[in-house]
Amino acid sequence: MADAALDTIPAELLAPIQNLVIHVEDFPDEETEQEMELESPFDLLGLYRGVDLTRQSVADVRGGPDMIFLYRRPILDYWCETGEDLAAIVRHVLIHEIGHHFGHSDEDMERIEAMG
Template sequence: MSPNGQPLRFAPTKEEIEALALEALGRLPPPFSDYLAHVVLFVEDFADAETLKDMGMDDPFGLTGLYSGRPVGQEAQTGDAPPTVHLYRRPLLDEWVETGVPLDALITHVVVHEIGHHFGLSDLDMHVLEDMVSS
């Protein structure tokens, strides 16, 4: 218990972030949901140094999520890895604290944005999809 008698509250774990992300993915409507069976979700504390370098970023807190893979409609090549969505826990938690946006809404926003890359959506299309998923 904390000094004020409240239960101690710890930052959400990778598993809790993953559960929120999977809930967001589960709310995606068809045809989006039909194409997500092979997308792999990873939750890590931070992007690795190589990823940050490839993104032209120095600050590991600047990247909350990343999609990697061929967009839907592009022909897969032999040896292609499955498409992936990486969520970066520590930057997400910092943004959560800084903005006051509910964590589930923030995770939904990042997941929809990254999945939007899988479908080649514009930013406007991603906002429309996010509104559908958040309703």
């Protein structure tokens, strides 16, 4: 489903992406829960880990690829609670996290999502 959602993302958002890894995991790990101060592991649907493009420098030594995590169980729980289309939820979370890679604001991400 994440691959299918990725195929629907506008080209302007995907064209400059290099070395970005997308992981699907059941839940955030314990360290992420503590770092994000989550009350429950169900509180986080996705997460971008890396240095957004607005803060990267050619002089920086990169420690690895930037990563997007999609958390399957919280996404499924949200889907059950809201009744929204599951594919649309996955796409929304993916766009939101890719947007963080570019340093986009929430308003920028809403505009880009509306284009697709």
